[in-house]
Amino acid sequence: MNAVGVIVEYNPFHNGHAFHIEEAKKYANADVVIAVMSGNFLQRGEPAIVSKWKRTEMALKAGVDIVFELPYVFATQQANTFARGAVSILDAAGCYSLCFGSESGSIDSFYKTEIFLNQHNDTYQQQVKYFLEKGNSYPKATSLAYHTLAPADDLIDLSKPNNILGYQYIKAAHALNASVKIFTVTRKNANYHDPHFASETIASATSIRKALFTEDGTLESVRQYVPETTYRGLLEYKEQYGLFHDWELYWPYLKFRLIQMTPEQLKTIYEVEEGLENRILSSALESENFQQFMEKLKTKRYTWTRLQRTCVHILTNTTKQEMFMTENKATYLRLLGMTTTGREYLNKYKTDFSLPMISKVSAAKNSQLLLDINASRIYAMGASGYSQKKLLETEFKQPPIIVAK
Amino acid sequence: MNAVGVIVEYNPFHNGHAFHIEEAKKYANADVVIAVMSGNFLQRGEPAIVSKWKRTEMALKAGVDIVFELPYVFATQQANTFARGAVSILDAAGCYSLCFGSESGSIDSFYKTEIFLNQHNDTYQQQVKYFLEKGNSYPKATSLAYHTLAPADDLIDLSKPNNILGYQYIKAAHALNASVKIFTVTRKNANYHDPHFASETIASATSIRKALFTEDGTLESVRQYVPETTYRGLLEYKEQYGLFHDWELYWPYLKFRLIQMTPEQLKTIYEVEEGLENRILSSALESENFQQFMEKLKTKRYTWTRLQRTCVHILTNTTKQEMFMTENKATYLRLLGMTTTGREYLNKYKTDFSLPMISKVSAAKNSQLLLDINASRIYAMGASGYSQKKLLETEFKQPPIIVAK
Structure with a gap:
């Protein structure tokens, strides 16, 4: 069996992603697709609109065969760290091809x-x-x-954002001495950050999320841009948990934490640097919601994404010490889900994997995994009542998702 | 001028309290009433239904002349510590009489x-x-x-709860060597915890709060049990901030904190003792609201009140170290409000006070005061949006409330 790796967030999985997978399999002559996917918090410093479990299920139903979680210590980071974590996982899983979408399209x-x-x-x-x-x-x-x-x-x-990521994948593969062949395909939706719909079937995840969070935005309005499996998955999530996650749901917790912090305490948090602590504290006190807070915080010096990531670290109380202590590559393969084909691949090759594979979390001692568990718990707090309780339990009770293929 | 001291929570001020003040003035032959009042969190381990500022205003309009805040380190404590803090404030303010309501009625x-x-x-x-x-x-x-x-x-x-408090006032006065003469009056509403209305005009604060939080409970339903000034004060608060505070508003924050704590971290919190940490953590994970949480937590070993106080300390992140470091008597007189008569008294006697009087909080270094400020900030988080912002600002911007008399 021949596997091709992809590094993804799927927030949510859309037609452009389906195209990417098809192309990846063709380029690499692969029959198995392994995705390394960010968990509940993403590279742009945002909570994913639905949980990593639902995103795993949607990915498996749309053509991916194996989903490994990109640990928090890599997922909520700038491109080079994000890339290093993801490539180290593909390398450990014996994946000899990596295919990424880019604006350039020429490897x-x-x-x-x-x-x-x-x-x-x-x-x-x-x-x-x-x-x-x-x-x-x-x-x-x-x-x-x-x-x-x-x-x-x-x-x-x-x-261009996807060119930057691709460039970092190549650098990471060299740095890790990974024996992975790298391909690129031109992205169907040219503009990563484009908030508007520009085609009949292809739209950026940004524009899809924007449509979902607009007051009159319904799932119907995004149906044409996503596989039917994504449409149904989003529908189920909304029915089961009553919400899609966004930063505003976590704003009360972020503010709760900030109003109790001294500048000195805030400075211990990862990415809070160079006098940012005072600006964060005063902006928090003056803001009624996350949007207001970010607008007060924003300067030329820091990108919106960088500041959002900092906010995620404050929310999860992730310190510089914790981040600097962690290794600069993955230390486990957290299996979120697999198709029956994916299972076949794992059964055949898992003994050759150079990292332990974790299918279910119990009493974790691994420092990277502890941060993942913490992030998932905090993600659950975006919901309330019974939904919150279900989401909190999931992290420990959920076995890998299996989709027949 | 002759002052009589009372030790109160006024949650909210009702006809029984008005009676108590009148009797106190008579007994002590006083023309000024000084109240030492709990701040935003109370002895029973609950948030006050309205802020300390509104409760101060209602007290001043109903017969009290001066309100000093009982600091958090004393207010959220069992009777003996509560009493020691309160009596030390009256003593420092040169108050030579103290009158408390009790079930006994015989000093x-x-x-x-x-x-x-x-x-x-x-x-x-x-x-x-x-x-x-x-x-x-x-x-x-x-x-x-x-x-x-x-x-x-x-x-x-x-x-009987008020007998216990009274007994502790007497012990505290002796321990502090305070030159205060102590009186007691029989409480009009005999049962402190009585949740039902038993008279035409006198009801316990518990029954009044219960009525306010019942789904069909309106302010009209409690009007006969409170002075018109309280009725109007509650009405104004509800209009201005959109809510009365109860534990359920703070439950998300309490849970947010708990899901991130290890048993070892939880044990550093004041009053978390003897294996309670594991019980608290597992109960929190399983509960959808505060009521459920408390029911899971409750054992014969701890009173509901004791457990609620522990929850307040977790919510405010108040550690054993912080509580044990503090002195066992007040270190300042925080003036929340005064009538014009009260102001006259203060102008006349404040130079004799044995503690500094604080009228406005700026950059506080006093460890007791820092805990008060922290508690007020957390109290504000019960509201949201603009109301939250207003409540957060109040702690620093609000000068003492003045009521003409």
Whole structure:
């Protein structure tokens, strides 16, 4: 059996993702798709609209065969750390191909870019530093530095979010000495952050979420952009738990934590740096909801995404010490679900995996896993009453989801 | 000017309290009433139904002249600590009379009881220990021990809650060497905890709160039991903040904190003792609301009140270390409000006060005051949106309330 790996968030799984999987299997000549998927909190520093379990189920029903969770310590991080965690999982699971969607679509350009940046590393780092000191955010500074170096036309545009991720996958594979062959396919929905519907069947996850959270937004309005399995999955989740998760549900808890913190205590939280603590504390006191809070907090120096990630770490009370103590690659494979084909693959190869596979969480001692459990508990607090209780129990009672194929 | 002190919670101020004040002034031949009032969290381990500021205003409009806040470190405690804090404030404010309501109504019986218990202290303590070991709660054990000693008929019944408080006021006055003369008046509403209305005009605060929180309970239904000023005050609060506070509003925050705590961390919280930590953690996970949680938590060993107080300390994250570090008497007089008569009294005597008087809180360093500020912030979180913001600001922006008289 031949497996291809994908690194995903599926928030939610849409037609563009289905296309990506099909292409990935073709490119890699694979019969099994292994997805490394962020858990309940995502790279953009947001709670996923539905739980990792439901997202796993929707992925399995739409063509993925195995879903491993990308641990919290990698999922809620900037691209390089996110990539390192995800690639280390694919590598440990013996996955020899990785296929990512990108704006560029040419894997050669990615490799050339890596070589180019290695050659010009000193100048590049100086330029990054220069643009950071000018008050730019880190992603903006790297993008400006890159363009200052005037890369050739056949290099990638490093201001595009999926190009950045792809570039980091390649760097991570090299750093980890992973024997994984990397492919890229052009994304069907060109603009990752596009909030508007631009096609009949393809829309970004952002625009789908936006539609779901609009007051008159119904599931019907997104039906054409997602597989029927996603449509039904979202419908079931809404019926079962009564909500889709967004930051506003967690705002009371975030504020509850912040009103009790001194600047010194806040500074122990991961990513709270450089005087950000005072700005966070005063903004929290003055804000009535998360949107207001973020608008008060936002400066040129930090991206919205970076600040949201910081808020997730405050919400989960994740300290610098906890994050710095953790290893810089995954230490387990947390199996969230599999198709019957996926199970066959696992039965055949799991003894060769270089990391222990965890199917059910009990009394965890692993420091990465403890952070995942904590994040899941906090995610559950977005719901209330019986729904909250069910979500809280899930983390310990839910065996991997199995979908017949 | 001659002042009489009262120790109160006014949750809310009712006709029985008005009667008590009138009697207190008569007994003590006083023209000024000084109330030491619990802040936003009360001795029974509950949030006050309306903020300390509104309760101050209602008290001033109904006959009290000066309101000092009983700090959190004393207010959310068993009777002896509660009493010590309150009496130390009256003593510091040069108040030479203290009048409390009791079931007994005879001050001689209280003094005789104190002498009796001092004489039989060893036997009494042995009996208390014996009954505690039998699995009784502390109040139950002291009550059983007392009755085992077979006190004479002219001693007080120490199973009655207001008799217990009164007894502790007398003990505290002696321990503090306070030059305060103590009176008692029989309470009009005999049963402190009575949840039913038993008279045309007198009802316990418990029954009034119960009526307010019943689904069809309206302010009209309690109007006959409270002064018109209380009725209007409650009406205004409901209009301004949209709610009366109860534990259920804080349950999400309590659970949020608990799901992230290890038993070891929980044990650092004040009053979490003797294996209670595991019981609290498992009950929290299984409960959908505060009522359910308390029912799961309750055992013969701990009173409901004791457990609720423990929950307040968890909610406010008040540790054993913080509580044990604090002095065993008040370290400041926090002025919440005064009538014009009260102001006259303060202007005349404040230079003689043995503690600094605080009229407005800014950057507090006092460890007792820091806990009060923290408690007020958490109390504000019971509201949401604009109401929450207003309540949060109040603690720092609100000058003492002044009522013309």
